[in-house]
Amino acid sequence: MASQSAPAPNQTGEAQGTAQVTGVVLDAQGNPVPAASVTLDAPGILGDRTATPASDGTFSFTAVPAGKFRLIVTAPDHANFASPEFFVRPGETIQAPKIALNIATTSSTTVFASPEQVAQAQIQEQEKQRVFGVFQNFYTSYIWKAEPMTAKQKYKLAFRTMGDPTTFVILAGVAGAEQYNNTYPGYGPGIEGYGKRYGAALADSVSSRIIGSAILPSVLHQDPRYFYQGSGSIPSRTWHAISSTLITRGDNGKSQFNYSRVLGNMAAGAIANTYHPESSRGAGLTFQTVGVTLATTAIGNLAREFILRHLEPSVPNFATGK
Structure with missing residues (x-):
């Protein structure tokens, strides 16, 4: 367990707050750094707090008052690290991106993580998330x-998702269900029919993912992810999950209509008309498919909000959503 000094008073004179700041300090090879020291620095506030990371590199500051802070990390033979300033609000749990200390050169260097570097560290954590x-x-x-x-990063995550082995397993199950229910009868029965259904399911998945999660989000500056709320009443969380089907977060942090998902599904449906059986083509079927896809997304978001978080062993305890 990381040790820390006594809490510093905030500007209003309170000695303690209800927030928490956690993180992990590693070297460039991903190993814990012996004798590292982490300082929770509050500009303009006396009494900085320090912590010594645990054997796995993790550290934690509890009872943090509201205010503006930054983290400063020092260690023998390593370059110093200073994070950008961040705000702490009452009751929040702030997770700092993984801190990787470089070997010091002849002169000491203070490294500031850019927003892109922070985003990359967060995406790397997302890529560890696996149900069961x-x-x-x-x-x-x-x-x-x-x-x-x-x-x-949007393109890389889209291709990373499409290339994951479980994607092909899921699509194999989808094709099997379509074969069993004789969906797209124009594909016919048997192995040949299954192969056509699997190929179509793969093409549907690729076009939808590339257009809806990479191309349009990049052009329209929208975030393709679902943001877990994790707190509040059940109706509040339910509304957040369902509304996230049509409302997304822009790269500017503001809520926007999810043009990327809606237009992406419509574009993927239009493309599917070029290879689906003739009996399963047409504008009406395309819009019907879009409606089914959006409804499926809403159900998936409900699972993300209420179920999946508890089935993913790789998600750290500090990742608590809002």
Whole structure:
């Protein structure tokens, strides 16, 4: 357990607050750094707090008052690190991105993490999220105030998702269900029919993911992720999950209509008309498919909000949403 000094008073004279700041200090190879020291610095407030990371590199500051802070990390033979300033509000749990200390050169260097670097660290945590430790859940952010993704990061996450082995397993199940229910009868029965259904399901998934999670979010500056709320009443969380189907977060942090998802589904449906059986084509069927897809997304968001968080062993305890 990381040790820390006595809480510092805030500007109003309160000795303690209800917030918490946690993080992990590693070296460039991902190993804990012996003798590291973490300072929770509050500019203009006397009495900085320090902590010594635990053996796995984790540290925690509890009873943090509301205010503006930054983290300063020092360690023998390593370059100093100073985070950008961040705000702490009562009751919040702030998770700092992983801090990687570089070996010091002949002169001491203070490193500031850019927003893009912070976003990349958060995405790397997302890519560890697997339901039952198996099925990927890369598009859920358990950090409510996550940094916006760059266009490059949106594309990389889309391709990372499409190339994950579980994606192909899920699509195989979808094709099997379609075969059993004789969906798209124009594809026919048997192995040949199953192969056509699997190919169509793969094409549907690729076009929907690339357009709806990479191309349009990059062009329209929207975030393709679902942001886990995790707190509040059940009706509040339910409304958040359902409304997130049509409302998303812009890269500017403001709520926006989810043009990326809606237009992405419509575009993917239009493209599907070029390879689906002739009996399963047409504008009416395209809009019907879009409606079914949006309804399925809403159900998936409810699962993200109420179920999946408890089935993903890789999600750290500090990732509590809003």
